[in-house]
Amino acid sequence: MRKKSKYIILILLIVLWGIFCCLNIVKAGFGITPPDIVNEYLSPGTSFEKTIYLVRGNPDEELTAEVTIEDSPIKDWITIENGMMFPLPKGEKKVPMKVKITVPEDAAYGRYKGKIQVRAISSGTNEGQVTTLLGGMVDIDLTVTEKVFSDFRVKTISIPNVEKGNPVVVIVNLENLGNARTRPSKIHLEIYDLSHRKILRSADIFEIKGWVEAFQTGQVKGELPIVLDLGEYWADVSVYKGGEQVGFAKVHFRVIPPKERAVVQKPSFLTLSPLTAGLILVVVLVLIVLFIVFSKRKRSQMKEKAE
Structure with a gap:
């Protein structure tokens, strides 16, 4: 019986110790996602950004992220926009870390690798004591190439309200995934009434305004001249x-009355204020009087000379 009791106590102690360890692991849990930065189509002189998320399982205290860029041929290409040390606030499970990579103009073609180490540290209970929690590593794999690669991802599609009589403007927000500037080859637009049953116009827009530079995010626009009545449309x-459709959206927009534009009027005597008109009249009268006086004096002088 005593032996059995000892075994039970031992098992309970082991279970409690396991729970304690698990709690500590959860508290100290720290991860990085995604764990790598890969780009196979970089050109000399280009740059791009990547957002890495620092994840904690139980953010019950504020920590500090400490970033170290390991020595490699691309160490100077890497910039951490948050800084090399930045806070991981209490209560936030995911904190973004923006990594910017800039390829020098004189970079040779080839494959380059590097690493970024991130540690989460906290101040200990004793003065001067620092506790380092579990950290993580970001692997970087870059290829600088002379090949031209064009690709993009559609992020958003929108149509702002249209003033009656103006064309419908489609705004497409793109993320350029390639190493050359890009834009869509065409935008196909179908306009419906508010019930989305009756189609009012179907057209292709080939004249796209704007470009999105390599590895950047930006907007391009397409316009469709059409006269629509005031109201709401889809x-x-x-x-x-x-020839590939890479983005689609159903967009609601309105046709609104045109804004009144101020009419610039040329100033006239009738539109001047009474005070201004009076001053102008006084100045004109003074000039007339001076002219008459000057003329009389001149005539008198001429008569005196003649005599």
Whole structure:
């Protein structure tokens, strides 16, 4: 019986110790996602950004992220926009870390690798004591190439309200995934009534305004001249890259009355204020009087000379 009791106590102690360890692991849990930065189509002189998330399982205290860029041929290409040390606030499970990579103009073609180490540290209970929690590593794998690679991802599609008589403007927000500037080959637009049953116009827009530079995010626009009555409408918008549809959205928009534009009037005597008109009249009368006086004096002088 005593032996059995000892075994039970031992098992309970082991279970409690396991729970304690698990709690400590959860408290100290720290991860990085995604764990790598890969780009196979970089050109000399280009740059791009990547957001890495620092994740904690139980953010019950404020910590500090300490970043170290390991020595490698691309160490100077890497910039941490948050800084090399930044806070991990209490209560936030995911904190973004923005990494910017800039390829020098004189970079040779080839493959480059590097690493970024991130540690989460906290101040200990005793003065001067620092506790380092579990850290993580970001692997970097870059290829600088002379090949031209064009690709993009559609992020958002929108149509702002249209003043009656103006064209419908489609705004497409793109993320350029390639190493050359890009834009869609066409935008297909179908405009419906508010019930989205009756199609009012279907057209392709080939004249796209604007470009998005390599590895950047930006906007391009397409315009469709059409006269619509005041009211609300739906539009089915398809974005194409070559012959492939790469984006689609149903967009609600309104046609609103045109804004009144101020009419610039030329100043006239009738539109001047009474005070201004009076001053002008006084100045004119004074000039007339001076002219008459000057003329009389001149005539008198001429008569005196003649005599």
